[in-house]
Amino acid sequence: MLEVNGVKKVYEGKSRTVEAVRNLTFTLGQGEFTCLVGPSGSGKTTLLKIMSGLLDPTEGEVLMEGKRVDGPPPGMAIVFQEYGRSLFPWMSIRDNVELPLKQKKVPAARRKELVDESLSAVGLADVHSAYPWQLSGGMQQRVAIARAIAYEPHVLLMDEPFAAVDAQTRADLEDLVRDLWHRYKMTVLFVTHDIDESVYLGQRVIILSSSPTVVREDLAIDLPDERDQLNTRGSARFNELRAQVYSQIHRPREEAVEAPSRDAGATSLAKQG
Amino acid sequence: MTGVLKRVGFLLGLPAVLFALWWTASAGSTDFYFPPLSRILESLVDEWFGPRLMDDVVPSLLRLAAGYLVAAVVGITLGVLIGTYKRLRDFLEPVLEFFRAIPPPVIVPILMLVFGIENTMKIVVIAFGCMWPILLNTAEGVRAVDSTQSETARVYRITGFARLRYLVLPSASPQIAAGLRQGLSVAIILMVISELFAASDGLGFAIVQAQRSFAIPEMWAGMIMLGLLGFLLSLLFRLVESRWLAWYHGLRKAQKAG
Numbered sequence: 001m002l003e004v005n006g007v008k009k010v011y012e013g014k015s016r017t018v019e020a021v022r023n024l025t026f027t028l029g030q031g032e033f034t035c036l037v038g039p040s041g042s043g044k045t046t047l048l049k050i051m052s053g054l055l056d057p058t059e060g061e062v063l064m065e066g067k068r069v070d071g072p073p074p075g076m077a078i079v080f081q082e083y084g085r086s087l088f089p090w091m092s093i094r095d096n097v098e099l100p101l102k103q104k105k106v107p108a109a110r111r112k113e114l115v116d117e118s119l120s121a122v123g124l125a126d127v128h129s130a131y132p133w134q135l136s137g138g139m140q141q142r143v144a145i146a147r148a149i150a151y152e153p154h155v156l157l158m159d160e161p162f163a164a165v166d167a168q169t170r171a172d173l174e175d176l177v178r179d180l181w182h183r184y185k186m187t188v189l190f191v192t193h194d195i196d197e198s199v200y201l202g203q204r205v206i207i208l209s210s211s212p213t214v215v216r217e218d219l220a221i222d223l224p225d226e227r228d229q230l231n232t233r234g235s236a237r238f239n240e241l242r243a244q245v246y247s248q249i250h251r252p253r254e255e256a257v258e259a260p261s262r263d264a265g266a267t268s269l270a271k272q273g
Numbered sequence: 274m275t276g277v278l279k280r281v282g283f284l285l286g287l288p289a290v291l292f293a294l295w296w297t298a299s300a301g302s303t304d305f306y307f308p309p310l311s312r313i314l315e316s317l318v319d320e321w322f323g324p325r326l327m328d329d330v331v332p333s334l335l336r337l338a339a340g341y342l343v344a345a346v347v348g349i350t351l352g353v354l355i356g357t358y359k360r361l362r363d364f365l366e367p368v369l370e371f372f373r374a375i376p377p378p379v380i381v382p383i384l385m386l387v388f389g390i391e392n393t394m395k396i397v398v399i400a401f402g403c404m405w406p407i408l409l410n411t412a413e414g415v416r417a418v419d420s421t422q423s424e425t426a427r428v429y430r431i432t433g434f435a436r437l438r439y440l441v442l443p444s445a446s447p448q449i450a451a452g453l454r455q456g457l458s459v460a461i462i463l464m465v466i467s468e469l470f471a472a473s474d475g476l477g478f479a480i481v482q483a484q485r486s487f488a489i490p491e492m493w494a495g496m497i498m499l500g501l502l503g504f505l506l507s508l509l510f511r512l513v514e515s516r517w518l519a520w521y522h523g524l525r526k527a528q529k530a531g
Contacts, residue, residue, distance in 0.1 A: 054424055072428045085421035090443040090520045099439055100429035131520055133527040151429065 001187050002028040002051065002155055006060035009046050020046045022212035024060075028155070033181050033188045035198035038208030039249055044191045047213070048159050051189070052078055064155065073155075074104075077148035081160040083140040087132040087147075093119070094128040097147045104151070118150035119143075121183070122176060138169035142176070149180055155187045162197070171229050174201055178227065195249065199223075199241045200232060207248045216248045308490045317494035325479060330498070333475040336392055337464045340399025344456055348404040349449060352411025353441065362412070369408075377402030377459075378466050385471060395467040395475075402463040406455035414448025415441055447521045450514050457510055461503050476502075 009021040020043040028034050038044050049055035051062050053072045062069040064076065077100075080086040087096050094115060101111045119125055122142040132140050141161055148156055158177070162170045178201060181188050192198050198205045199221060207216040221241060223232060232238055292310075299309045321330065355362045355369075381398055388394035418441055426432070426440045442449075468477030480495035482488075515522065 049424075052428060054427060072430060074430065076428065078425075078428045080421055080425065082421050085419050086425045088422065088440065088443070089524045090446070091439075099431065103429060103431050103435055131523060133520075133524045147429075 001030045001032070001065065002189070003063040004047075004051065004060070005063065007047070007050055007057045007062065008059040009043070009050060009055070010058045019212040021050075021057075022214050024208075024213065024215060026206055026215060026218060028187050028189060031185050031187055032204065033178075033202045034190070034204045034206060035202035036189060036191045036206045036208065037193065037195060037198035037245060037249070038213065039210045040193050042208045042210045043213040044193070044208065045159060047208075048078075048157055048189075048191055052076060052157055075154035077151045077153035077156050079141070079144050079148050079156070079158045079161045081163050083137065083144050083161075083164070084132075086144055087140060089131060089133050092129050092131060093124065093135075093143050096132065096143060097150050100147065100151050114150045114152070115146075118146040121149065121180060122146045136169075138165045138173060141165060141173060145173075145176070145180070149184055149186075152184075153186055155189070158188070158190045160192055161190075163193070170197075175229065177201065195242055195245045196233065199238060199245060200227065200229075205241075205245055207245055216251070217244075219244060219248075305487075306489055308493065312490045313493040313497065316488075316490040317497055320491050321494055321498045329474050329476055329479040330502075333464055333468065333477070334502075336395045336467075336475070337399060337460055339392075340396045340463070341403060341457065341460045343396065343400040344402075344404040344407055344460070345453060347400070348407030348452065348456070349411050352408045352449075352452075353415050353437070353445075355408070356412035356415025356445070357441070373405045373409075377463055381467060381470050390471040390473075395464070395472070398467040399460050399463045403456035403460040406459065407449070407452040410448045410452025410455070411445060414445030417448070418444045447518055450518055454507075454510060454514070457506060458503070461499075461506065465499065 004024055004026050007021060007024045008019075011018045011020055024047060036044060036047070046055065050057045051069070053062075053069045053076075056070070064073045067073070088099070091099065097115045097118060098111055101114060106114065115128075116125075119128065122145050124139065124142055124146065127135065127139075132143060135143070145161070161177075162173050165173065174197065177188070177190070188202075190198070190201055192201075202221055205219045205221055207219065208214070209216050219241070223235070223237060223241070296310045299307060300311070302309050355365060377398060380401060381394070384394045384397055388397060422440060422444065426436050431439060464475075465477035465480075468475035469481055472478035476495060476499060480492055480499075483492040483495060
């Protein structure tokens with residue numbers, strides 16, 4: 001579905017070059033819900049931008065449905081962390097959701113259907129004519145999610161979408177994303193720095209090292225598909241998985257960066273997953 | 274209700290005081306150059322709101338509108354291009370800085386040679402002078418398009434003309450409006466100046482004419498007329514702007530509150 005092959009990104013500055021991403025290889029299966037977790041500054045956003053064609057990798061390539069990504073591919077939608085800056089404040093909620101569909105040349109009747117359906121799917125059936133800035137942060141992020149699913153993407157990328165909302169809203173939005181994933185069956189990649197969130201949400205967690213980034217571990221989340229905030233997070237298995245992710249992230253730094261063999265090990269692990 | 278009254282009182286307080294001061298200080302004045310305000314107002318009503326309205330004020334305003342419109346179209350178009358293409362900006366910048374540094378009134382004599390003293394010359398002077406704030410503000414606004422909004426547009430494949438229409442122009446519109454506002458006051462100044470040199474009608478022409486023929490109250494009244502016009506035009510501009518940029522003022526308010 002979406003393959004990341006040996007992606008490397010080096011930023012060439014005037015006085016120094018920064019290796020943001022060293023070597024990343026993994027594959028997202030059709031309809032799979034994967035979380036990507038890593039410490040802050042681990043090049044997660046860089047990776048996401050490369051996967052979405054917003055940024056070119058220095059080495060390696062990204063394939064979506066077998067085709068090399070060299071610009072935003074048609075079947076992909078992104079939800080950014082900065083909801084306030086991703087929605088267009090000069091347009092109503094409805095127009096924000098509808099604009100990408102207009103560009104996609106979806107006929108008007110179908111557009112209306114998609115906008116209505118996606119807005120009610122995120123629980124915003126009654127605020128169509130409001131402007132984004134009239135809503136709370138959590139509601140604005142719901143609009144951004146509605147815009148993404150109305151686009152009917154095959155792949156949905158989410159870049160720390162809930163980092164800026166309060167805890168209760170965040171829990172609601174997490175459950176919303178899982179619901180939507182069940183309903184629309186698209187491939188989801190959810191980037192986060194929150195360990196609990198990554199374990200709770202996905203079928204699989206890819207753990208990144210700090211920059212220069214390699215894959216530390218590719219962990220299958222064998223929690224039951226039916227999840228809820230109280231029981232899932234309280235279960236023994238959740239805590240084991242959480243501890244595992246935690247220990248990988250907090251493993252001493254030197255160990256991860258010391259030798260190329262270590263990187264190769266991490267990469268091959270990723271390939272198995 | 275009392276709140277509204279208070280605000281109106283606050284707004285009109287100073288003008289009323291100044292008016293009263295001028296009125297009493299000039300009442301019964303026999304000085305030829307400083308006639309009583311009552312006489313000035315008489316001439317304002319008789320002359321400026323009389324025959325001169327059609328003969329001088331309207332022609333001035335039409336030229337103002339034409340010059341301003343040309344400046345807006347050219348300024349916004351060039352501003353969008355310069356704000357979008359960095360290479361174009363680097364290429365044009367020295368020339369633009371040079372032309373911008375020329376005080377617009379000095380091009381009047383030159384333009385008189387090329388276009389004569391008729392409307393074309395005046396419209397070009399107005400357009401040339403008030404184009405700069407519009408152009409520069411538009412370029413700034415276009416350059417400052419938010420990176421996340423820009424990436425959002427790319428992801429949803431909103432490119433080319435749609436990007437201009439749905440992202441770039443609305444996003445730059447607060448800056449464009451600021452440029453248009455500055456441009457308007459420059460345009461009014463140039464409207465008068467272009468008529469001072471050589472003209473057969475217009476506000477500037479009529480005021481100079483009045484001064485030269487020692488019609489002093491009429492001269493003063495012309496000045497008041499200009500002040501009133503400028504005030505009304507900026508009021509009109511604010512009204513249009515508050516509708517056009519309602520989203521922006523709402524957004525700013527929400528950000529301040531949050």
